[in-house]
Amino acid sequence: MYPFREGSFAVRNAWYVAAFARDVGRALVSRIILNQPVVLYRKEDGVAVAVGGRCPHRHFPLGASCLRGDTIVCGYHGIAFGADGACVDIPAQAHVPRSYRIPTYPLVEHGMWLWIWMGDAAANPALLPDLDDIGFTTPGLYPEPLFTHEVACRYQLLNDNLLDLSHLAFLHSSSIGTIENARTPETVTQEPRVLRSRRYIRDCEPTPAMARRGVTGLVDQVVGMDFHLPGLHAGIGDHFVATGDAESWGEPLARSRPFHAITPSTPTSTYYFFGIATMDPDHAERSAKFLAPVIDEDIFASVEIEKMIALVGGNPPELMIKSDHNAVLGRRMLQAMMDAEAREAATA
Amino acid sequence: MYPFREGSFAVRNAWYVAAFARDVGRALVSRIILNQPVVLYRKEDGVAVAVGGRCPHRHFPLGASCLRGDTIVCGYHGIAFGADGACVDIPAQAHVPRSYRIPTYPLVEHGMWLWIWMGDAAANPALLPDLDDIGFTTPGLYPEPLFTHEVACRYQLLNDNLLDLSHLAFLHSSSIGTIENARTPETVTQEPRVLRSRRYIRDCEPTPAMARRGVTGLVDQVVGMDFHLPGLHAGIGDHFVATGDAESWGEPLARSRPFHAITPSTPTSTYYFFGIATMDPDHAERSAKFLAPVIDEDIFASVEIEKMIALVGGNPPELMIKSDHNAVLGRRMLQAMMDAEAREAATA
Amino acid sequence: MYPFREGSFAVRNAWYVAAFARDVGRALVSRIILNQPVVLYRKEDGVAVAVGGRCPHRHFPLGASCLRGDTIVCGYHGIAFGADGACVDIPAQAHVPRSYRIPTYPLVEHGMWLWIWMGDAAANPALLPDLDDIGFTTPGLYPEPLFTHEVACRYQLLNDNLLDLSHLAFLHSSSIGTIENARTPETVTQEPRVLRSRRYIRDCEPTPAMARRGVTGLVDQVVGMDFHLPGLHAGIGDHFVATGDAESWGEPLARSRPFHAITPSTPTSTYYFFGIATMDPDHAERSAKFLAPVIDEDIFASVEIEKMIALVGGNPPELMIKSDHNAVLGRRMLQAMMDAEAREAATA
Incomplete structure (x- = not known):
């Protein structure tokens, strides 16, 4: 799209600022980055993380959910995901399939910013x-x-x-x-x-x-x-x-x-x-x-x-x-x- | 459309609630049901009816018009339609063609609701x-x-x-x-x-x-x-x-x-x-x-x-x-x- | 488009009112006429003119710019255009190419209106x-x-x-x-x-x-x-x-x-x-x-x-x-x- 070639939207394998570091804490922060929903928060140990913002069950925005320790508990049906993207709880059933997960995105605190890597290639810290x-x-x-x-x-x-x-x-x-x-x-x-x-x-x-x-x-x-x-x-x-x-x-x-x-x-x-x-x-x-x-x-x-x-x-x-x-x-x-x-x- | 097959919008030959019965009286109520404009009102005998909400002359919303007895008088050029959909008056001409009409929809008061049938098949009261x-x-x-x-x-x-x-x-x-x-x-x-x-x-x-x-x-x-x-x-x-x-x-x-x-x-x-x-x-x-x-x-x-x-x-x-x-x-x-x-x- | 043939939008070779004459003075007036951005203003001699409303450099709206004498100075990078559409100043360079210009539109004060001619054919005053x-x-x-x-x-x-x-x-x-x-x-x-x-x-x-x-x-x-x-x-x-x-x-x-x-x-x-x-x-x-x-x-x-x-x-x-x-x-x-x-x- 203008001013780029038709079909070119944005570089993906790169670091982008997702937030100022001070603006991310224990409250979930919703972002749409490179057209993908993302949620940012800090774990109890203070490390900031970024995960996909769409519950894969019914597409509820995970940013409108809440934290239980380091896991996001979806505000709709309570499906819970760890900071590593793995589902850790499906309240309505005992078994949690390994395939049940949300994306995670490398997030680095560097300077006064949190930098996110949305691309499919391996995140390269040297590019910060x-x-x-x-x-x-x-x-x-x-x-x-x-x-x-x-x-x-x-x-x-x-x-x-x-x-x-x-x-x-x-x-x-x-x-x-x-x-x-x-x-x-x-x-x-x-x-x-x-x-x-x-x-x-x-x-x-x-x-x-x-x-x-x-x-x-x-x-x-x-x-x-x-x-x-x-x-x-x-x-x-x-x-x-x-x-x-x-x-x-x-x-x-x-x-x-x-x-x-x-x-x-x-x-x-x-x-x-x-x-x-x-x-x-x-x-x-x-x-x-x-x-x-x-x-x-x-x-x-x-x-x-x-x-x-x-x-x-x-x-x-x-x-x-x-x-x-x-x-x-x-x-x-x-x-x-x-x-x-x-x-x-x-x-x- | 999601979560249905492409091209599937909604069941049409069925009863849907158009309004609570108490909410329809002598004031015209505008609705869009199954993507069609509809107007609801009660006739002078108290019976609630549903007719198409678009004047076929110039597409003025009939819901923004007013009632004269049991007929809707279009607020734009005064063309009037009875509760049976038939045009009863075209102020600018003596002759009213039989083909001049608006759709009507079966409407049934049942429980505390008014139920409308938008489909082409014959309305089936047994399906209420x-x-x-x-x-x-x-x-x-x-x-x-x-x-x-x-x-x-x-x-x-x-x-x-x-x-x-x-x-x-x-x-x-x-x-x-x-x-x-x-x-x-x-x-x-x-x-x-x-x-x-x-x-x-x-x-x-x-x-x-x-x-x-x-x-x-x-x-x-x-x-x-x-x-x-x-x-x-x-x-x-x-x-x-x-x-x-x-x-x-x-x-x-x-x-x-x-x-x-x-x-x-x-x-x-x-x-x-x-x-x-x-x-x-x-x-x-x-x-x-x-x-x-x-x-x-x-x-x-x-x-x-x-x-x-x-x-x-x-x-x-x-x-x-x-x-x-x-x-x-x-x-x-x-x-x-x-x-x-x-x-x-x-x-x- | 309705009610015209598909592809027919509007007559172009004709006079349309762009503004009441009294409403155009030394402040730039922005209009979109026949889907084109237009700016109206009066020159220092009182004559009202109409030029294209898009700076050809980076598409900044010229109507959000300001006048210097009879020239519009783009509010973004200062490129200036005369009432004849010719660029008269590019602050960042000495040379101003002849091809650097914006469209102009015939504008006539007639009655209490300013009439604009947006078409490609020659403006015909007899059509006012x-x-x-x-x-x-x-x-x-x-x-x-x-x-x-x-x-x-x-x-x-x-x-x-x-x-x-x-x-x-x-x-x-x-x-x-x-x-x-x-x-x-x-x-x-x-x-x-x-x-x-x-x-x-x-x-x-x-x-x-x-x-x-x-x-x-x-x-x-x-x-x-x-x-x-x-x-x-x-x-x-x-x-x-x-x-x-x-x-x-x-x-x-x-x-x-x-x-x-x-x-x-x-x-x-x-x-x-x-x-x-x-x-x-x-x-x-x-x-x-x-x-x-x-x-x-x-x-x-x-x-x-x-x-x-x-x-x-x-x-x-x-x-x-x-x-x-x-x-x-x-x-x-x-x-x-x-x-x-x-x-x-x-x-x-």
Whole structure:
């Protein structure tokens, strides 16, 4: 489906964020990931697990059920499943067949996220984004999970948004963007499963948000995004005193590492997990207040585009521009990963 | 459609409840039954009738029209139809063609219900459930109509619910169920167009609802459901003092006959008419208060399952268990009735 | 689609009302017309224009963007388009390719409306309804735009409504109709692209609305509608003192020219622009209050019929009556125009 080849939905053999780690405890959490129902919870030993969300008896949503120790007891007829997916109790009969089970999905707590592997291939921990590489462990920066949204659009619209930060200059012109976000050329580097983009902006006006914080002089900026395919965009947003100010030159005004995890739900809906690391150890509430309208702008744009695609139908033609280079690379890398999976599936 | 053969929707040559008798008077009542628009009303002589709900002129809903004596006057252009379906007035012309008519459907007041026959075969009054057999006339029990719901699920999910009362132990564990509803073996007897199931539960803890009413000792229970195919489930829920109490042994603590009428509306929506007979002649308000959340649990489960089927698509595989015996029989009997109708239609 | 031949949606090479002229200014107005996204606005010189509503870069709705002088600056990545559709700025690159453009649509201010031409053929100003002919310039009558509705039905249901005013006798029996609207024979005259119908009603009871205004004697009425195909119904509603009152005979009690512009949006939604001219120069507020429930009755009927068509599916059979003569002619004229366009498209 747009913007991919007909029949290509999403990469399957990969880690996607299923939830922020702090949001999963002893209450069952329901998700639809890659069009499959999933339930998340923590066992009594604190380990988070993911199992299929559909009772194989009558399709009752297991997420609407409850826990008895580490087993999910289906809320309809009481059939119980362990965290390993095996049925451990069928109240209406003594014998529990070995074949009676629900799927389980590898789930790994890594950084501030729970990562799920939905594919048929063996889960590969080496494919988890490196926490140092994504800036999660940057000294002096404090990461906080902020928002979990279910967005009514196909996931690639959110990826497209993050793969082309020239949009900061317009969609976010009242907060985090200036015209330089569009005008400054971008550096793009492509690695296996990682696509990095950077803009080095010199001697520019402060962003509206910085100006509201009292910054008046010119600023140097580093703005970038590393797409760790297929599901995480790790950003960089650093502001320094520009060379014009001899005394404070290079002094950091603000540094941040925004983390955007984009997880396909249904063909036209997506989970968007947003968090950010800043220099303030206690910034969660302030960041949430400041960034909620910014992320809402991205969601607005993506949902409106989904509606537009529904209206015009099919695969609407696009007129590409130079700044699409990064987005086009990102789409091609995703398409190549999906094609490789399709070839493997055809061989098997 | 699930859980039936592709192309099988519902039995047509049969009586379904269209409304509680008390709910149909001189105001037009709109229904969609077996995917057909229907209007119900009482004539001036008090007899309830059912006619097609679409004006054949411009498809205006006749249920949004009004009555003039016993004729429906279409609210759009005033074309009027008698209770026999014949057009009696076309305001814009003197001549009314004989062919100008709307369908009529046999409608019978029987028990506290109005029963409609939507099929092409001749309506057969012998197929109406026998009021003695369903417990409607049980001496000392007073039937009351309680709820009319339009439920956003295919009808068989509500049938499945009623054909497997082991769910009382879990879905209704805070009110009318105990674990014995799942553990106790079930007796099933199959007759032409009737499927009966019973659980005789001895020396069990009172249900949470009974306990809240002050019952402390052990209880004997008879819990059952008679499915009068295709549209009525007549239940039995009797509680007696158990043998442990020599003095009061066998004394009835509570007796009830719940009546669940399940009528297919569209392929993914269903009317659910619920009433109950209890030992209290004046129980309507109390029963409604007590049973509203119980029925809502059944509706919740059924609607959630409908959503799950929509998500996973098609005919999701099911892992059957022993207590499905009754539900499987009920489904097979319905499928056999639909197959027989399809064969007759093919012959004709 | 119903009631037209399969594959026929709407006439394209024609003028449709896109908005009341007063409702388009310097704020962008989004419309979906003939299933295409459109944006309307006035240039700094006051001239209203219409351009495509989808940014060809990433499909962002241009109607959710903003104006810079006469250019629309896309709210997502800042790509800017002039009123002539040509791209004038791509912030992220110096070069703007000539091929980078959005569609433009001829838009003409005429009467109190803005008329749009969505078809591929050259826009033909001669096809705009003549303002004298439609009664817009009638001396002593003052036209006012009143309502803009998006109605959840296919456009022909609103046309059908206006092509058969016998419905006044029933749908509007509490306000502007009497039984004579259905009983009185209609005069129909067919011209190229215009279909006129009139009812001359003599010595009739005043309408309920007239009666509420204190009119007690008998009334003569002229009630009619001129369908200027495919998108405007210009009505006439004149009430005079009837012959019975020798003294005041023929004195106008009320004269009005209602204007109903019906513009196809999506296959199952339609814009309905309603305005009216009356004898009172300052009637806007009073007319809006009086006519809002009347127009709502028409919308109710049309939306209910759309639901009924969705329920019964496909092309439901209709039983025609004599008073359908005008509606049938209107449908045939529209079908003929669509057929002619299809032939031309096949030839080209």
